[in-house]
Every structure is written in structure tokens, then in C-alpha cells.
Amino acid sequence: MSKPIDLRGAAEPHQLHPAEKPGVLVKAGAGPVLQATRIAKWFGDNHVLRGASITVWPGETVCILGRSGSGKSTFLRSLNFLEDPTDGRVEIDGVVVNADPFHTEGKDRAERIRELRMRAGMVFQEFNLFPHLSVIGNCIEAPILVKGMARKEAEAIAEKYLEKVGLLDKRDEYPSRLSGGQRQRVAIARALTMQPKVLLFDEPTSALDPTLVGEVLKVMADLAHEGRTMIVVTHEMDFAHEAADRVYYMDQGEFVEVGPPEQVIDAPQDQRTRDFLARFRTLGTKK
Amino acid sequence: MNAGSLSQSELAAAVAQSDRRRESAWSLRFRIITTLILLAIGTFIAVYFNVEATFLASAAPFIAGGISLTIVVALLSIMLATILAVLGALGRLSRSATANAIASFYVSFFRGTPLLLQVLFWYLGLPQVGIVLDPFVCAVGALGMNYGAYMTELFRAGIQAVPVGQREAAVALGMSEQTAFRRVVAPQAFRIVLPAIGNDFIAMLKDSALASTVTLHEILWRAQNIGRREFKSLQTLLIAAVFYWIMTIAFSALQSWLERRMAAGDRNQAVKA
Numbered sequence: 200m201s202k203p204i205d206l207r208g209a210a211e212p213h214q215l216h217p218a219e220k221p222g223v224l225v226k227a228g229a230g231p232v233l234q235a236t237r238i239a240k241w242f243g244d245n246h247v248l249r250g251a252s253i254t255v256w257p258g259e260t261v262c263i264l265g266r267s268g269s270g271k272s273t274f275l276r277s278l279n280f281l282e283d284p285t286d287g288r289v290e291i292d293g294v295v296v297n298a299d300p301f302h303t304e305g306k307d308r309a310e311r312i313r314e315l316r317m318r319a320g321m322v323f324q325e326f327n328l329f330p331h332l333s334v335i336g337n338c339i340e341a342p343i344l345v346k347g348m349a350r351k352e353a354e355a356i357a358e359k360y361l362e363k364v365g366l367l368d369k370r371d372e373y374p375s376r377l378s379g380g381q382r383q384r385v386a387i388a389r390a391l392t393m394q395p396k397v398l399l400f401d402e403p404t405s406a407l408d409p410t411l412v413g414e415v416l417k418v419m420a421d422l423a424h425e426g427r428t429m430i431v432v433t434h435e436m437d438f439a440h441e442a443a444d445r446v447y448y449m450d451q452g453e454f455v456e457v458g459p460p461e462q463v464i465d466a467p468q469d470q471r472t473r474d475f476l477a478r479f480r481t482l483g484t485k486k
Numbered sequence: 487m488n489a490g491s492l493s494q495s496e497l498a499a500a501v502a503q504s505d506r507r508r509e510s511a512w513s514l515r516f517r518i519i520t521t522l523i524l525l526a527i528g529t530f531i532a533v534y535f536n537v538e539a540t541f542l543a544s545a546a547p548f549i550a551g552g553i554s555l556t557i558v559v560a561l562l563s564i565m566l567a568t569i570l571a572v573l574g575a576l577g578r579l580s581r582s583a584t585a586n587a588i589a590s591f592y593v594s595f596f597r598g599t600p601l602l603l604q605v606l607f608w609y610l611g612l613p614q615v616g617i618v619l620d621p622f623v624c625a626v627g628a629l630g631m632n633y634g635a636y637m638t639e640l641f642r643a644g645i646q647a648v649p650v651g652q653r654e655a656a657v658a659l660g661m662s663e664q665t666a667f668r669r670v671v672a673p674q675a676f677r678i679v680l681p682a683i684g685n686d687f688i689a690m691l692k693d694s695a696l697a698s699t700v701t702l703h704e705i706l707w708r709a710q711n712i713g714r715r716e717f718k719s720l721q722t723l724l725i726a727a728v729f730y731w732i733m734t735i736a737f738s739a740l741q742s743w744l745e746r747r748m749a750a751g752d753r754n755q756a757v758k759a
Binding site for chain 2: 304320321323327346389390
């Protein structure tokens with residue numbers, strides 16, 4: 200067996216982008232809750248991520264924009280190691296996992312990744328609710344199994360969040376009987392019931408009927424305004440404009456533009472960002 | 487009838503009535519033909535093989551005495567097969583080369599050789615190396631191992647049919663791979679393969695007749711035994727056939743009832759609120 204190789208991203212300290220400054224809801228003096236440092240990913244010969252870094256402070260909402268195929272979903276999935284990055288380092292709430300492509304199967308590493316995931320709730324494009332469990336069952340399964348929480352306690356927390364997403368009356372329904380928008384709201388409540396430090400949204404409205412997008416975005420905007428920490432990969436420009444503290448524009452596996460939405464969306468500096476947003480305008484988005 | 491002279495609702499009612507009439511005529515014809523087939527077979531037997539009521543009365547209960555053994559063999563075999571199939575499917579999906587190789591060999595070998603040969607191997611082959619097993623154990627072992635190999639591939643496909651997003655959602659919530667499999671993937675895979683297990687059980691009921699070759703006194707053994715002794719194999723085999731047939735009809739009905747109940751159970755649970 201060869202010695203572990205010192206990887207560039209893991210070896211070098213995290214650096215802030217000049218535009219990365221704590222957002223308005225961040226308490227004074229609070230340190231970042233999530234740092235992803237120079238995340239790189241190769242799929243075979245395909246260089247999908249080319250050393251993308253992000254810093255998120257507690258209470259912030261950041262949005263990641265980019266064309267499809269730019270690597271933004273892969274980046275988000277690297278943050279909780281659903282994709283194992285080839286290089287780089289992720290730190291969430293003090294838990295650090297380095298990319299280690301030569302040793303992906305160790306037990307200690309699996310355990311550390313699990314610790315990381317418990318701090319990062321994820322909401323998927325395709326909802327991925329558990330069809331064999333009721334709404335409440337979906338929410339309490341992980342807290343009971345993973346955190347060893349008592350059923351009563353888990354149910355109380357889940358009910359609180361189901362109420363927040365407006366679906367407490369669907370508590371005992373099965374996912375198959377819910378609309379797409381309701382399913383995604385349950386998925387948000389499920390993620391919240393684990394009481395994570397940060398929520399990751401992977402294009403949460405892309406699989407929805409257009410008439411159902413609004414109810415999900417409203418829940419997300421409410422969460423953003425009450426100071427949840429959120430990283431949202433999305434094509435919803437209005438949401439990014441309204442809710443984000445910062446917007447990251449990704450192109451070919453790199454963040455080519457970072458800044459407040461008024462800058463990145465309304466007055467993009469980078470040509471690639473401009474081209475992307477111009478396409479959106481032709482599709483009829485007003486902002 | 488002239489559709490133009492009817493109002494829309496009258497037209498719809500007339501179409502529905504005509505559909506109903508056509509359907510009931512179809513099912514009447516279906517029943518008539520089925521009855522005719524049964525009558526023809528019955529007449530053929532009655533005319534050519536002078537059915538003796540006394541022989542039937544003595545042979546039928548004797549052969550029926552094997553029904554319980556047939557069912558027990560099939561039940562135990564399907565249980566063994568299910569256990570082996572779970573292990574086999576895990577092996578086939580395992581990243582461990584050892585587990586995968588063992589499971590792959592198992593599937594390949596037991597699917598690649600005749601079931602009858604496997605039954606005889608247990609009964610006639612093993613004693614040569616000093617392993618003498620009860621015929622009952624031979625039958626259950628051979629049937630279970632063979633069906634387990636087929637069901638391994640079934641279970642593997644069932645596990646793979648669960649969308650990958652289910653595993654991802656489970657581990658993203660902090661579950662370990664094992665917990666995610668046990669609590670999220672496996673229950674859904676089980677639902678997917680349950681109807682197929684039912685089908686395999688019904689097939690097993692019939693394949694359990696191979697146990698007659700290792701002197702197990704189940705339905706077919708009894709039919710052959712009494713048939714040879716009395717020179718009335720045709721009659722006894724027909725009796726055995728009817729028993730198998732009734733059993734498969736009964737278990738098929740049970741299976742579809744269970745499946746309907748399971749589906750209904752889902753709906754009820756969902757409605758309860």
C-alpha cells in the first residue's frame with residue numbers, strides 16, 4: 200500500500216473570496232459554519248469540478264447558479280460526500296472530511312462522513328421521500344435510528360416542522376397521495392427534523408409542475424428569512440434575488456463570479472454570467 | 487341506431503349499455519367453452535376407462551394423504567430458498583470479491599444443472615461420501631437450493647429496482663449504509679418481489695413432485711405406487727393431477743387476495759389521517 204498522498208486542497212488553508220463577507224443575519228463575530236476548500240472532481244477523464252471553494256456563515260442563504268452540466272449539483276453533492284470528491288476538503292460545524300480518493304472505504308472515514316451528513320440536511324430535486332412510510336414516519340425515521348431520539352420527542356419536532364411547511368394535517372398520509380409541491384415540503388420538514396446546521400437544496404423546484412413551484416419557494420424564502428443556513432442550487436432567479444445573501448455563478452466546475460444578488464444577477468461582471476442571464480431574459484424572466 | 491338522434495348523455499348511456507352487453511356475452515361464451523372442455527374430458531375418461539367408484543373411493547383418499555406433505559415440503563423449501571436468495575442477492579451486489587464470487591458461482595451452478603439431478607445428488611450422491619440424509623431433508627435441501635439460485639437473481643433485480651435516490655436520501659440523513667439498506671431499500675425491494683415469491687411458491691408446489699424420486703410419500707409417490715400395484719396408473723395420475731391443479735388454483739386465489747389486501751392496506755393507512 201502506498202502512503203497517503205498530500206492532496207493540494209486538503210493541504211492548503213481555506214481562503215475567502217474577496218466577495219465572501221458575512222450576510223446581514225449573521226451574528227457579529229460568528230465564524231463560518233461551512234467551508235468547502237478547492238473541491239475537485241474527475242469522472243474518469245471528465246474534469247467536472249476544478250477546485251471550487253465556498254464559505255457560508257450561520258444564518259446565511261447562498262444560491263449557486265449555472266448552466267446544466269456546469270458542475271453545480273456535483274459540487275453540492277460533494278459537500279455531504281454523496282459524490283466523493285477527488286480533491287479538496289469540507290468542514291461543517293467543526294467536522295472535517297478531506298477528499299481521499301485512494302481510501303474511500305475505511306470505517307473511520309465512513310463514520311466521519313456520517314457525522315458530516317447529520318449536520319447537513321439535503322433536499323433533492325426528485326424529493327426522494329420514503330414511499331413505504333407515512334409523512335410523519337418519513338420525518339422521524341432518521342432522528343430515531345441515527346440520533347437515538349425517543350419516538351415521542353422525534354414526533355414533536357417533526358410536527359413542529361410539518362406545521363411550518365403547512366402540512367401538519369397530512370401527518371399520516373402516504374407520499375403517493377401528495378402533490379409534488381406537498382412532497383417537496385415534506386422533504387424539507389424531514390431534513391429539518393434532523394436539526395441540521397445547514398440545508399442543501401439540489402434544484403428543489405426543477406421537477407415540479409410550474410403551478411406548484413410557488414408553494415415550495417415560499418417555504419424556502421420563509422426559512423431563509425428566519426435565519427436558516429441554506430445553500431441552494433437553483434434556476435429560480437427571483438428566489439435567488441430575493442432570498443440570497445450571496446450568489447455564486449459556476450461555469451465549467453469553477454465559481455467565476457461571487458457576490459450579492461444585486462451584483463451577480465443585475466449587473467454581472469463576468470461575460471459567462473452575462474451570457475447565462477441573457478438566456479434567462481429571453482425565456483421571459485423579468486428580473 | 488342513429489347516433490345523431492340522441493342527446494350526448496343518451497349516447498353515453500347507450501354506448502355503456504352496449505359495452506356491458508358485449509362483455510357479458512363474452513364471459514358467457516368463456517364459461518360455456520370451459521364447461522365443455524371439462525365435460526369432454528370427463529366423458530372421455532368415463533367411456534374409455536370404466537371408472538370404478540370403489541377404486542376411486544380407496545385410491546383418492548390415499549393419494550390425498552400426500553397433500554399435507556407436499557405443502558410442507560413446498561413451504562419449507564420456499565423458506566430456505568428465500569433465505570438463500572437474500573444472502574445470494576447481497577453477495578451478488580457486494581463489492582467484496584469473495585462474497586460476489588461465492589454468490590455468482592452458486593447462482594450459475596444451481597441454475598445451470600437440472601433440478602432432478604440435484605435432488606438425486608442429495609439422495610444418491612452424498613451417501614457415497616458418508617453423508618446419509620433423510621429423504622425429507624434431501625427434498626427440501628435440493629428444492630430450496632435450486633429455487634434459491636433463481637430467486638437470488640430475482641431479489642437482486644428487486645433491490646436494484648429501488649431508485650438510487652432512496653439510498654441517497656437515507657444516507658444524506660445520516661444513516662449508515664447498512665441502516666439505509668435495512669430500513670429503506672429492503673422494505674421496498676421486498677414489496678417488489680413479493681408477487682414473484684408467490685409465483686415461485688406455486689411452481690414449487692408442482693416441482694415438489696420430484697421428491698417422489700427420493701421415496702417421499704407425497705402426492706405423486708402415492709399415485710405412482712397405488713397405480714402400479716393396481717395397473718391403474720392413468721386413473722391415479724389423473725387424480726394426482728386434479729389435486730395439484732386444485733392446490734395451485736387455491737394458492738393463486740390466496741395470492742391475489744393477499745396482493746389486493748396489501749394494496750388496499752396501503753390505501754386505508756393513507757386515508758386514516
